[in-house]
Amino acid sequence: MQYYEVVLRILLAVLIGGAIGYEREFNNRPAGLRTHILVCLGAAVISLIQVYSVEEVTNMILKHPQLESAFKADIGRMGAQVVSGIGFLGAGTIMHEKGSIKGLTTAASLWVVGCIGIGVGMGYYMLSLTAGACAVLILVSLKKFEERFVEKHKVIKFEILYTNRNNTLQYLEDYFTRKGIKVTHIEYPVEEDDLTVEEELVKRCLYTVLIPRYLSSTDILYSLTKNENIIKANII
Structure with a gap:
């Protein structure tokens, strides 16, 4: 993988995480701009590490075919740990106050940002950009729709x-x-x-x-x- 592509993925993760985090920060939520950027960035870094490890294992096997049975690379394992780990971070944003529960949307946005970061790190640009745009649209537009049409x-x-x-x-x-x-x-x-x-x-x-x-x-x-x-x- 070329260095410029690594930089591109890192910057794209920061951009998408920042776009979603800005909406949360604007609404004074527990996890805002910096938190979402860091989560998305961290997930992207984990994915990049995973991509690099797969490349190294592949090159090693090509050089030494006799070691094929000794080397294994599960391309999805590290990403799965990121997704489950974000659950603990999201739990910290959920608050119970006078019978009502707050912070579920922020917890969900953190989880989505982590998933998008994995996608960016793996190089799925269109998927990540589309998912990021949908997340921002949902957070901004559907809130107004709920306030107007959904009785709470x-x-x-x-x-x-x-x-x-x-x-x-x-x-x-x-x-x-x-x-x-x-x-x-x-x-x-x-x-x-x-x-x-x-x-x-x-x-x-x-x-x-x-x-x-x-x-x-x-x-x-x-x-x-x-x-x-x-x-x-x-x-x-």
Whole structure:
């Protein structure tokens, strides 16, 4: 392999990794421009090492045919290790916060960048350029499409202190139904020392709900506390 071709593959890996990483950096994601460039570059280097090792083994066998059974070169093994290794890096970008999971797209983009880097290092230019263009297009365009046409929900957990159990629980059920809020889980913790308000027993419940994006959790809390039987409502 000529030196200029090695340089071309390295620069192409940096370019494609940078294009995808720029979109992630622009959106303030955990893994941004430098991370994507390094992943793509590293994958390309591993592929180049693999190509060189195959060439060396081939030349050695041509010079010494009697050593053919002693030399083996698995052209896909090192690349496979790169792909699996990126999984650990991607796991570091995934965060669990208040019932929602963030960072999956960034983890996926790191994995894709690694695969593209392998393709660049192996010399599959058209495949790598096409895949890189598709990745950038997906990250930029489909996000706007999802925001406009795909209805998403926020996962929120409410803590509610209340009196008059039956009436309050019925009110909560009616309110959530009216607002299009889906209740996924309800907990009624057992308290050793229940509070009392004007001789009424105060109960506590925890609601895990799916809230449409157009609803504000602050407005929901305000609406809930307007009920005379609800002492307090907050997000946990």
